[in-house]
Structures are given as structure tokens and as C-alpha cells.
Amino acid sequence: MTGQIVAVANQKGGVGKTTLAVHLAVGAARAGKRVLLVDADPQGNATSWLLDGEVDHGLFELLVVGKPAVKTLRGLSRWGLALLPGSYRTGEAMAMLGAVGRLGEVAPALRRLTEIAELVVMDMPPSRASGFTECLSAADWVVVPTQLERLALEGVGLMAQVAMELQENGGGPALMGVVPNMARARTVEHREQMHELVATFGPTVWPPLPLTIKVTETASYGSTLYERYPDAAVTGTMCAIVERMLGVLNGQ
């Protein structure tokens, strides 16, 4: 039985893709899933976060050099999951593959990762640069984090549209969930944008993650909310989001 790929994507930057991808991956691993986190973002933030600032060109080596997948992975025993690291060279890989007409190899290479892990969580880049669509088309599901701001919500709309277009062409992810991030219940703007989001996406809108410095701190300390702030409200919300994801994966 092969695993499933969940892409965490929004073309808008700074909405919390890496934070969500890391916590979905670690949360699912804590729930007993065999998880692989793929850092497909050329910024390599998830890699830096989990490998304590180290740079590793794993995804480049998989896609361009042709290294076997298992040799590109890094085990993260602390969290019980594996990481396929990414770096600025991921962007180069996509440009190189695009130049020689080999971008079509990206999705199959990523799909093969489902033979290794039950769940592949993919941290996507914040743009529709070369290779973005190919990475996305490898996914079964897409989770879209967003801030409750107009421009970020436009990113959600675009992601839903891209996913739909890919599906119409015979591949690509279904929209799994939309995660409002850095939400402040006390501001009129966030309240109204939440209303918009719910009116458009209904039950696929998942619990809103509140704005808190605790999330920023976890990255600074190379940790996760589960370990650093196990009793915080934001951690409870993150656990609820992981539950939603596992529920969908289990067909609930």
C-alpha cells in the first residue's frame, strides 16, 4: 500500500507554510504515522529549522543527480520522522530540468516517495516558479495556510483554482483544508475576512491558529510547539489541525 502526499501551499509568502508543514509532519509522526517531510521550498527553511541551520541539497540530488531517494533522506530521530532536505539548489534544479525539458520527471520522482512513507508532507515554495506546478501535481491533497488578509486570501483562491485545473487535466491534489493563521479574533478585519473564508470554503476551513510569539520561538530554538509549549492554546489548535488531516487521510 502506498502513502499519500499532502502539499502545504499558498502562493502568498509569509502565511506560515513552513510552520504548518513542520507541525503537520511532526504531529502525524507523534500519532504513529511513518512520515517524510519534503522541503520543496528553495528557501530551505524547514531544513534549516529541523537540521539546526545545516544546508543540505537533498532534493536537488534526488531530481538532478539522480541519487536514490533513501540516500537523500535525513532521519530525525528526535521527532520520529524523515526529512528530504531542500536548499537554494532546489530552485536551480527546477530551472535546469526546465531548460532541458525534464520537468515532467519531478512529479514521478516525488510520487515514488510514497513507497517509503505512509504520509509525505511537502513544504511548497511561495510562488508559481518553475517546478511549482509539477510538485503540486504530485500531491494527493493540498492544505492551504493563510493569514486573514485580503492578499493572502487571494492566494487561497488561486491555490484552489490551480488544484482544480490540475485535476481537470487528470492529476493534482484535492483541497483538504484551509488553515487561517495568525488569527486575531478581536480585530474587525480578521473577523470579516474569516467570514469571507467560511462563506467560500465552508467546512474545509480548519481551526484558526492564533497569532502568538510562541510559534516564532519554536523555530528559533529548533523545536516544535508540542515540545516547547505542550499546554499552550496554540498547541491545542495545532493538534486539532493534525487530527483534521489524519481524519481526511483515514477517509472520515
Added chain:
Amino acid sequence: MGNERRGGLKRQGGLDPAVAAWQRKAATNTAAMTGKQRRDRERVRVKYDVPATLKGAVEAIGKRQGTSASQAAAVLLGWAVMRYAERAEGLRAVFDEGKAVSRTPRFEWNVALPEHWDSVFESFLANGDL
């Protein structure tokens, strides 16, 4: 052809309960409330008919205690309710002794305050305290 109905409005499914809870919380924007609005949320404004002398006595007590007549009335009324809850005999007797049949269908009895209370209320008005 299938037997199921097609077309029409597409129903939006139920919301995630956590999202609905967030929206409920957001609807009560307590941070934007002024201190007075926040206090008013906990209180209600009531209108009771009382003798003018009693109104004057409450105002005098409020003044004496350095607070508003409204807050003095709340303390005095609250204290009386506590005594009533404790089944204070004298207080319940006041109800019994002052009862006269009401002509309104809204309630059964008119209850008059004991006459000698009036002179006490007036003395508050005259002296500010006893």
C-alpha cells in the same frame, strides 16, 4: 437516468466546530469595548416605583458612602435579598402586613411600606444619616 434530483442550490456543509467557536468569540469584541461598556454588560438598568422619600434616602446614603445612588441602591437591595433568602422573619412579615388586593390582573397584591418607615426615610433626607 438516475433517480436523484440534480441542480438547484448547492448546500454548504456544516462548519468546523472550532471555526464556529472562533467566530462566536470574535463576534464579542470585548477589546474594543470601553470600560463602561464592559461594566454595563454585567449590569442591567431597572426602573422600579418607590416613594419619593425612599429615593431621597437612598441618594443620601449613597452620598454618605461616597458612591452613586445607583450603587447604593444595589447594595441595599442586595442586602435585603440576602436577608429574604435567609428567611428573615421581620422582612417576610412586611410583605404580609402590607398586602392589599390589587385591581390589576398583572399581580395579586399591592404591598405598602410600613408607615413609620417614611419618617425614617425623611430623617435621612434631613440629616444625611442617622
